[in-house]
Amino acid sequence: MDDRIASSANPLFDTLVVIGPGLIGASVLHRARRDGTLARRLIAVDVNPVFRDRVRELGIADEVTGDAASAVADADCVMLCVPVGAMGEVAATVVPAMRSGAILTDTGSTKVAVIEAIKPSLRPDISYVPAHPMAGTEFSGPDAGFATLFDDRWCLLTPLQDVSSDSAVEAVETLWQRCGARTRTMAPEHHDRVCAIVSHLPHLLAFTICGTADDLADQTRSEVLDFAASGFRDFTRIAASDPIMWRDIFLSNREAILEMLARFMEDAQAMARAIRWDDSDYIVDRIERGRQIRRSLIGNHQA
Structure with a gap:
């Protein structure tokens, strides 16, 4: 595992970037802020200035920005929480700016199409671990998030042999377990x-x-x-x-x-x-x- 991923007694990552702090992304940030076990530093990214302002008001991130490329430059883990139709476009923006050895993951509700959209942007020095937290409500936006959303829910991981290192899969699985979720691994199809x-x-x-x-x-x-x-x-x-x-x-x-x-x-x-x-x-x-x-x-x- 990357030496910037801390031991179990400390935050899992030094810097976690959540792109798209809606229901899922904001809930991850709430959990990270509440427990302090996911990351020492939390960065939220959103193109919507109203959402950025609301995340600041909620106090669930240390930094809030609309510049995704700048936000991910020093991140240990980048989590894409955008609609599945936007995953490929966002990945194409952030992957070139990510540091070597960082982890990319997503929370998309479909996996085959999301993986196909993201794969063209991947680099050999970036591990990509697709995931899907099976939790949600009918609400959306930053105000929809809450720290206990994932408690006792399933998060399904669909790692890929060629782009998901064992240490990255372990880190992403640990992230979701620390969010309260049960985890299981399966093929994307x-x-x-x-x-x-x-x-x-x-x-x-x-x-x-x-x-x-x-x-x-x-x-x-x-x-x-x-x-x-x-x-x-x-x-x-x-x-x-x-x-x-x-x-x-x-x-x-x-x-x-x-x-x-x-x-x-x-x-x-x-x-x-x-x-x-x-x-x-x-x-x-x-x-x-x-x-x-x-x-x-x-x-x-x-x-």
């Missing part, structure tokens, strides 16, 4: 298929259901909003998520999402047939399976 069903498809369905409700006649739509039950309210919470971020996710993971959507549509048609033909056994079986999944999530501290 497998990651994208898993996330397509557990994260991306549920969001797609929530956006679609809310769109369907909005397209109803005015009187019915008003009643939907007036009498919304807990199930619909849950969908609206998910549907309140950032539209640009989710547009990028859908487009960058299109093959896996379309595969899972096709499977879901087949299952939805099967449920429709069961309702039409009074197949109560099938209906009860599906509901029971749903209940079992919910119990498993609770037992695994993921609900």
Whole structure:
């Protein structure tokens, strides 16, 4: 491991740069500031001056700037927390300015497309460790962040044999564990298929259901909003998520999402047939399976 990565008794890095202090990035900064175990010095980078001002007001970084290249010059670890569609462009700006031996990581919700976008900018003396913290809320921006966001949540690492050194993988895994997360390593392609069903498809369905409700006649739509039950309210919470971020996710993971959507549509048609033909056994079986999944999530501290 690089001698500028400290021992476990001290901050993991001397300088950590977070590019994009939104929900994820700001939460990392909150955790780093609260515990003092991630880095001695914290730098936040954002192109939005309003966000920069807010990060300063929150006091979660030692330095706040809009100049990414300057910010990363002496960093031990650079974390890209920007929308997946912007990862390649940002990497092309910061990687040439990074010092030799530094670590680049990201928090993108899709991995294959993000890796393909970042790889052309990589240097042989920079280790790149792709990662994805499986945590979030429907809120965005610096004010959305909080120190306990990652507690007992999963962070999936998708290291690459040719660009992820063992010491860099260990450092990034330790970073997320110190943020409170559980960690697991998997191939980028497998990651994208898993996330397509557990994260991306549920969001797609929530956006679609809310769109369907909005397209109803005015009187019915008003009643939907007036009498919304807990199930619909849950969908609206998910549907309140950032539209640009989710547009990028859908487009960058299109093959896996379309595969899972096709499977879901087949299952939805099967449920429709069961309702039409009074197949109560099938209906009860599906509901029971749903209940079992919910119990498993609770037992695994993921609900």
